[in-house]
């Protein structure tokens with residue numbers, strides 16, 4: 001297939017041929033990165049590695065998929081996010097000296113117990129504005145010695161603010177930061193461990209959004225958490241995720257904000273308007289059966305975490321947040337993990353927000369001055385304007401998720417016979433006014449096209465071969481608010 005301009009515009013019938021010819025022939029990466037699509041090789045021919053999707057893939061069926069722009073309520077929420085409170089809360093958390101999981105739980109001024117009580121008291125005060133819809137709890141259990149980072153039975157306590165959804169209390173979206181901190185020696189629970197960036201910054205995001213959201217009434221439930229035991233082994237988040245699973249809670253999205261405090265890397269690079277979002281491809285908790293399907297027909301770029309990440313870029317990468325979302329196609333950074341993994345292990349869609357460049361002199365370090373370098377995770381290295389924008393990204397994400405209908409469930413693609421259509425079916429979603437099929441050429445990152453399904457039907461057949469593109473289905477309400485997309489599983493029944 002060529003891009004000969006004398007060729008007639010593809011008809012409905014030739015669309016499939018065009019797609020299959022292109023997909024089979026080039027193996028090209030269709031560029032979606034800004035600036036890449038227009039590049040050439042200087043010979044007058046476009047380079048095959050930077051093919052413009054518009055010229056090599058049909059522009060339909062459907063219309064172009066566009067980002068969701070923030071509504072008036074969301075803009076008001078984002079304006080209410082207060083930089084001064086975020087800074088004050090980070091500094092207050094640092095003032096407890098250490099928040100190491102093994103530090104004192106009874107000292108009223110120093111240690112993780114004092115931090116826990118202050119977070120609880122502060123969020124409880126915020127919750128008073130909710131008219132009883134937001135509750136704050138200390139969720140505790142005793143972690144037995146693990147032969148590694150927990151030497152004696154240790155109480156782990158998460159502080160969790162829950163704003164119960166007005167229509168669907170059991171559909172839940174979670175943001176968390178971890179309030180425990182550490183220095184160089186993971187077992188050192190006495191020395192000064194300010195943990196300003198790691199992770200008072202993430203806790204401050206949870207706390208500030210609990211305050212701002214307390215007066216709002218989203219459809220679904222929002223959870224603003226400060227968890228403990230992260231540095232010792234993700235213990236708090238693990239307990240929290242297990243509790244949700246045991247209670248049958250439908251967690252449709254979880255984000256950990258961990259190390260979201262600085263915009264400056266160790267080489268001095270400053271990028272104050274980008275935020276990384278780590279989202280896994282192959283699911284952590286994939287079953288053998290699911291793996292077999294994936295090996296057969298793909299889907300390694302269509303995990304629930306990736307759908308969540310696509311959603312974040314559609315609702316939060318904009319002028320209102322002041323942030324670009326840089327989705328990273330891996331579960332977490334090399335050698336490191338975070339609290340989202342505890343949720344992924346239980347099949348909850350989850351991802352991690354982290355600053356764009358890290359400075360390891362300011363993480364997990366004894367506070368000291370050495371060879372002209374100040375080590376330690378001190379508030380002076382935080383960029384509080386940056387954390388404020390991170391909070392706005394979270395606000396846009398949570399609001400968009402919790403006011404829209406939920407992600408469709410039970411989505412299947414009919415594989416009972418060989419044909420060149422795509423027949424999709426799914427379960428009705430509470431509160432949905434309708435549904436949209438989204439699709440993209442397989443080498444694309446984000447959904448490029450959207451097709452509105454007629455009425456409130458929960459099945460449709462698209463005149464485009466399932467062999468050649470990826471499909472998803474999302475729900476939409478009467479005001480046009482959309483859910484993240486679901487990805488279909490093959491069904492021949």
Ligand SMILES: [Zn+2]
Pocket residue numbers: 178198199230258259
């Ligand atoms: Zn951390």
